[in-house]
Amino acid sequence: MMLRIAALLVLIAGPGAAQTALLRSGDHAEFTRLTLPLPADTSFALTEGAGRAVLSFAGSLQEIDIAQVFERIGRSRLAAVSAGPGPVLELDLACACPIETTLAASNLLIVDILNGPPLELGATEPAAPPQSQALPVVSAAPAPLAAGPVPPLVPAPRVATRLSPQPAPILLIGRRLSLGLPAIDPLNPTLPAEFLDSAAMPPEPDPSVTASPPVPSIPPVTEVNLAEAARPNAPPSARSALVETPAVSLPVVPLPRATARPEAESLVATIPGIPELSPAEARLTRELEQNLLAAIGNAATEGLLQPGPGSNQLTEDQRHISGGLSDGTHPDPGLAATPSTFGPDSPDGTGRIVLSGNPCALFMSPLAAVEGMDFIPELTKRRSRLTGERDRDNVAAYHDLAHFYLLYGFGPEAGSVLASVQQPPREAAEMSSIARILEHGHDPEPTPFAGRITCDTEAALWAALAPAQIPPGSDFDGDAIKRSLLAMPNSLKAVVGPLLAERFLDAREEDFAREILRIVERNLPGVSGRQALAEAKLATADGPPDPEAFHALIAQNSDVSPEALLHYTNSVLGHGGVVDAETIGLLESYRTQYRDAALSADLTRAEIIARSASGNFPSAFELYDLQREKLMPEVQEEIVNGLARNLAGQGSDAVFTRLYFGHAAEIAAKGGAGTLNMVADRLIRLGLPEAAAQLLENEAEGEAARTRSLLRARAALAMNLPRRAEAELGGLEGEDVMALRAEARLAAADFGAAERLFSDAGQTEAAAEAAWLSRNWQGLREDPEPARARLAGVVTTQQTQPVILPEIGPPTLAASREVLSRSGETRAALRDLLATVEVDPPADP
Structure with a gap:
């Protein structure tokens, strides 16, 4: 078993x-x-x-x-x-x-x-040729007089004969290329019997008989010089010789199906026997091609051409081909022809005539209100149509559902539906951009609405919302934007209207923003939170924000509350104000609540800057250290720059020293040129010139470069390096530069030059001190300081009128009286000078 x-x-x-x-x-x-x-x-x-x-x-x-x-x-x-x-x-x-x-x-x-380069002629290995005979060489032009009799014509059978899928030989007849097709009378469309016999499919080979592969025959190549006869100014005799030229058979050029035009041109260009065109002939050929394509394009634009079978819509199987690009055989859905002969191409695509119509028109269906539409039943009906026969995706139903979501302002839901199945690319691009606008308030990705804000269609509205900010002074079609907004359903209008108002308010278009808000007020029964936020922004556009209007929005704890708090804080700080402790506490609370949202970074930035503006630098730096990794690099640079500037201008000496040296490397790397100059100036005034010089090592641009050179000179003087200070001042002019040069001379004990430079700089007090050190008593007699001028006069008098005492014996009574008089005057001048010196009282033990 x-x-x-x-x-x-x-x-x-x-x-x-x-x-x-x-x-x-x-x-x-x-x-x-x-x-x-x-x-x-x-x-x-x-x-x-x-x-x-x-x-x-x-x-x-x-x-x-x-x-x-x-x-x-x-x-x-x-x-x-x-x-x-x-x-x-x-x-x-x-x-x-x-x-x-x-x-x-x-x-x-x-x-x-x-992908690879095209095959060179003769480089491919000879494959087994078809068992049928090659097509005969038959000219499509009138045969010469010396040719033999025309073969008899028989009616072409329609069922029993099939053409063999073999490449036809390329012929050169005069100046024309022929693909080996016979001449056919249009009034009697019959084919010669010889042609039908040679073109018929061969019989099925007997598997029991092994046939040896025949050697492929290549038509002979004959060089024909037709350049002279083909020229426009050729004589009649040359043209008659051209007509009588026999047909020249050229080798077969195998062009596989869907061969790109550059590859086909490179293959055909290698055909021997075709002389190169002269420059004039090449120009005429190109003009003919351009005129022909232009005429075809104009006819297609005016609707005079009927589409062929190749332009039908894609089948269901073709729509499910994986990948977003064309596969080389099936065109992409919605592909539009743009002939290059209508105008020169430009990098941005302008200057081309699109046969599909107005470039301002939307490819997607307009987002207009529909009467009698109930959300729940319509949503259920559309979702039930997503899957067709055999559980295949219904692309049209997905498209309809995404459009339905957009009508009600559901951006994330519409984007998710569009990403589920492959959609027509141009319609899907527009709908996806609108979905991102509804989700983020702008389109963070490249948008198809770029540059269409001046259109007179709905595209202008979405082009205004796509960027995060409209540059002030930009042109736009206000009538088209308002017309499109009025046509929207109220559910979408409640989302789009306040966004438009805020966008144009930021673009300094306050009047147009008010018109947008009036449209929203007339069509919506109540006031939404975003609409109230836009009205509050518009009411305080030219000054500090109104605390009462914004505090009411902040206290609602709605979706717009964090945005209202953020705008209020930034507006107060932008007008030089200080945010109170309660507002800073709300920023901290909302930052914690929205820690996983994109708004968290903006709330963190506002909180750090608000703490810094209020003078709480340790808390601001501590919060920055905790949140540094969650911030974008550009936000980090902005925060560090603001913290360092406020710290250098308002921080106490102890707080400044401790926080600066704890973040010196980051401040030097992320601080702006002006901020670093302020920090270096504070370091020099604190007696830390070495740290200031290290901070000022890199060069700056513009006005900050001049200030940096002056700071370097001051740091060098503080380090007792007068020669370096003068070198830093090379090529600079101005009174502040003269004053630093004078200090450098003073440090080098060149008191006379220092006095002159101080005088040129307008610093009389410093010039007087330099004159005192240089003992320029004559110049000090005109000093505005009375004590110093009196002493200088005494010294000058003694120098110009000295008392002459005898070398031997007692002085005379007159000389004694003169010495005594001058001695009293000298003591009085010294007493007045000493009285100007302020001495701190001794401290109590």
Whole structure:
């Protein structure tokens, strides 16, 4: 019994050992992928040649099914594929494409055919030619007089004859290229019998007979010089010779289907026997091509052309092709033709005529109010249509649901629906941008509405909301924006209207913002929180904010409360005010509540700056240290710059020294040029010139550069380096520069030069001190200080009128009286001078 069961199992498993694998395919933007599931005991080997690749397999794999290969891919990279016994998979390539093979974990063989240059003529390995005969060379032009009799014409059968899919030879007849098609009378459209016999499909070969592959025949190449006869000013004799020129057969140029135009031109350009055009002929040819394309474009724009079968809508299978780009065979949904002959191209795409109509028109359906629409039933009905037959996605239903969400102002929901399935690209781009606007208040990604704010359609409204800020003075179509806003349903109008008002208020368009708010007030029964916020901003646009109006919004604890608090804080700080402790506490509370939202960074920034403006520098720096990693680099630079500036201008010496040296490296790296100059000035005044010099090492620009040079000179003087100070002042002019040069001279003991420089700088007191040190008593006699001028007069008198005492013997009575008189005057002058010196009283023990 067991032996019978074993024999039965062997009989059942025997046929299953010979397995058949299905070869699947898919096109991508940069490669074509083939996948083949392999049995566990199967191995493969890849052999590559010029334009050809062979995959051989060993194992239990017996047959490869290639029936579905070209259902989803074109022939731009893979021209043909065949499977042979062994099994062997032969790939004929349409380009010099590299091939990469990968074996996945599930034993799935992945073959990627990458992009490559076109194949050179003659570089491909000769493949087995078709068993049918080559097409005959038949001219489409009138045959010469010396030609033989025309073959008899027979009616063309419509069912029994099929044309063979082989490339037709390229012919040169006079100056015209022919694809090997015979001349056909339009009144009697019949084909010669010889042509039909040669073009018919060959009979099925007998598998029992092994036929040797025939040697492919290449038509002979004849060089014909037709340049002289083809010129516009050629004589009649040359033109008649051109008519009598026999047909010249050129070699076959294999152009695979969907070959790009540059590659096709490069292949055809290598055909021998065609002389190069002269510059005049090339110009005339280009003008003819441009005029022809322009005429076709104008006819298409005016609706005079009927679309061909290739422009039909995509099938359901084509819409489910993975990837957002075209696969080279099927066009993208909504692709529009833009002929380049209408005008020169520009980087931004302007200057081109789009055949699809007005560039200001929206590709998506307008967001206009619909009467009698109930939200819940309509939402249920639209969601029920998302899945079609066999659980396939209904693309149109997804599009309709996303549009429905936008009508009611649900931006995140609409964006999620649009991202679920592939949509027509231009409509999806506009709807996704609107969804992001409704979610974030602006579009943080590149938007299709850029540059359309002056349009007279609904695009102007979304173009105004797409950027985070409208530059002041920008042109816009106000009538189109108001008209589009009026056409919206109230649910969407309640969201869009206040956003528009705030956007134009920031752009210094207060009057237009008021008009927007009036439209919202007339159409909505109540006042929403965002509408109240926009009205509060507009009421205090030219001055400090109204605390009562904003405090009422802040106290509501609604969705707009943190925005109201943020705007109030920034407005107060922007007008030089100080935020009270209660407002700072609210900032801290909302920062904690919205710690995971994008608004958290703005609340943190406002709280740090508010604490710094109130003089609480330790708390401000501590909060910054805690939240540094959550802030963007540009926000960090702004906060550090403001903290350092306020600290240098308002902080006490102890607080400044402690906080600066705790954040010196960060302040030096992120502080602005003006802020660093303020900090360096504070360091110099505190007697820390070395730290100031280190902070001022980098160069600055503009007015900050001059201030930095003066600070460097002051730091050098504080370090008793007068020569370095003068070097820092090189090339500068001004009274402040003269004063520093005078101090440098004074430090170098050049008192006379210091006195002159101080006088030129207008510093009389410093000039008098330099004159005192240089003993310029004559100059000090005009000193505005009376005590100093009196002493200078005494000294000058003694120098100009000295008392002459005898060398031997007592002085005369007159000399004694003169000395005594001058002695009293000297003592009085010294007494007055000493009286001007202030001496601090001694401290109590």
